[in-house]
Amino acid sequence: MTRLSLVGVSKIFGNSKVVDNVSVTVDPGKVHVLLGENGAGKSTVIKMMSGIYQPDEGHIEIDGEEVTIPNVDAARRLGIAVIHQELNMVGELSIMENLFLGNLPTKAGFVDRSTMRSKAIEALKMIGLDEDVSKPMKELGVARQQMVEIAKALMQNASILILDEPTAALTQNECQQLFSIIGQLKAKNVGMVFISHHLDEIPKVGDVVTVLRDGQYIDTVPASTPESELVKLMVGRNITNQYPRKAAERGRVLLKVDSLNRAGAIEDVSFEVHAGEVVGLAGLVGAGRTEVLRAIFGADSYDSGEVTVDGTRVAKNSIPQSIAAGVGLVPEDRHTQGLVLGASVADNLGMATMIPTAKFGFVNRSLQRNNEGETSRKLNIHMSDINQSVGSLSGGNQQKVVFGKWTMAHVKVLLLDEPTRGVDVGARVEIYELINEITAHGGAVLMASSDLPEVLGMSDRVLVMSGGRISGDMPVSEATQESVMSLAVSHMQDSDSVDSHSNSADIPPKGLTSDSLQNTYEDNREGVLQ
Incomplete structure (x- = not known):
């Protein structure tokens, strides 16, 4: 079965080395947890594994042989599949159609729906999902949508499965269903990479944990490592109080x-x-x-x-x-309701104050930029500069931008x-x-x-x-x-x-x-x- 290794890989964007000399090995039948703060380099690492990025230094090996993964299709041919946090699906299409997106079977020049249906039913059985394959994807809950994505990966004979924040939007019961499927995949010798911010999940699904910090490799430890030690490895210090509420004077x-x-x-x-x-x-x-x-x-x-x-x-x-x-609102879904992902950090920070600070109907850009710069420093937003696209920031830094928009507005x-x-x-x-x-x-x-x-x-x-x-x-x-x-x-x-x-x-x-x-x-x- 496939063994995937990143050997001393680095990735450079502009003048910033976002991943620096990182080595990770994913073994068959094992779950390798990638752990680190937002911006630690986890997403960049899995993008190199899956052909979205290519390493600028170091190399990738499959079963000990050096390989190049120039794109996602090449990764798929090598048996590598990714289940992204933002699911890759078309809600209006059926489960069956989503399973075959980009890979429709044909017969005599026409789409072979009979083959699609039989293979779709077989794929769902493989992961224990009992659903009518003609049902639109949008009618499924998030957990079942993820299960369909896993089925799609297994249909493509994936032997390395990368799960990026798979439990972020799941209920506790749905998490248990997912963990059960992960256990079944381990028994079939599928190697997995698992990313999660919920430290309590790590011993339930993981075998080993690699910790990244600021793009650098810190350590690889057993999944049974105590949470307090994992936190220390992640942030470089002890966090003795996870909920540091400081009571304030109660007013009107x-x-x-x-x-x-x-x-x-x-x-x-x-x-x-x-x-x-x-x-x-x-x-x-x-x-x-x-x-x-x-x-x-x-x-x-x-x-x-x-x-x-x-x-x-x-x-x-x-x-x-x-x-x-x-009144300000930090919404549940920052991507669709809290941010304009294609706009800069500065423009997102200034959205709530642009009109109130305008002069004679024109945006007061000087005042806005001063306030935006001060807010970004105060909130410790990690970015290359304030003109960087907010969509390219890590999730934690994006959330700080949403907060910053309202703190700027007082x-x-x-x-x-x-x-x-x-x-x-x-x-x-x-x-x-x-x-x-x-x-x-x-x-x-x-x-x-x-x-x-x-x-x-x-x-x-x-x-x-x-x-x-x-x-x-x-x-x-x-x-x-x-x-x-x-x-x-x-x-x-x-x-x-x-x-x-x-x-x-x-x-x-x-x-x-x-x-x-x-x-x-x-x-x-x-x-x-x-």
Whole structure:
């Protein structure tokens, strides 16, 4: 079976060596975890493995023989396939058609749909996926879409499978399904590269871990290595407090939500957030957290109710009014809702302040650039320069840019929807410090997160949502994972609402420790998703 090795590879972009003398070997039937902070070079390494980039120094070996991988097709012929975090699929096409994209079988000059169907059924059976192959891909959840991508790779006789952040948008139950498939592939001698920011997943799937830092090889260690040691290898220092919440003085009410209703989504939602306060918003699938944040920000309308910011009522369904009132939103999906990926870091940082700082209808470019430069330095955004495309930054640095847009605007109320999803442990701590800074200066933060330890670690107060309603409001000193989960499932039997903006909007907490409550969640989730 295929053995893939990168031997002393380096990659240079401009004057920057983003990967420097890195060696990695992927053995048959083993899972090799690549670990490192955002910007450590993981993505560049897997792009060299898969033919997207070619190394500027060093070389690649297959089964001990030096090879060149000039493009993705060449990688595929060598048995190398990648399952990207952003899935390569066409939602309107069927499962069968997606499996054969770019490789349609033909007969007498026509597409051989009979062969497509039989091979598609066989491919799904191979990974234990029971779906009608004529079903459109968009009707599948993210986990099943990923399973189809894996099936597609195996149809192409892939013996090396690269999984880039495969669990970032999966529920805990879906993660277990994926891990089961990985186990089956290991038994078939498929070698795998696995990238994840969830350190608790590493011993479940990994065999060995290679740690990168600032583009350089640090060490290769067993997957059983304690998390604290892995973190130290990643960031070069001990992180003793993963949730460094610094309590601020509680001031006046900055955000008041009164009897907010939207049919099928949220029902009679009322709460307040004070200056200096971080309020965590917890809940399960379909709880309505994302809908509440989007309604407050004006991205979605609502049927009745009122949103007040610092004593002034804000009109519904008006993002400009919300921004003018001092409200900012860090959305769940930074790529499609938080950034313009083709624009520069500078232009993305300045989006919320471009109009307010304009003079006589013209953008005040001098002031904007000064503020953008100061903000990028303050947030420690790793980039070649401020004119670099934001789409070329690592995920953690992209998230800092989204935060920076609102800190530049000096917002009073910052709404956070999954603020650290897909962000490594080092960048997470930096984002938490940004939250602390906002509240220290008298701002208010409302944070929806699927990471329950994050909610409990960074909140002063916790609101729990269930079935579109607020089912609990408690100071964090009284909140436990068990008490939050009990409230999270309290109205699930009455709810048939599902987040209308994302299949992954309310992913259940990975840190849940109570088996009985987890079972309750799984039972209720099936009913909610029907």
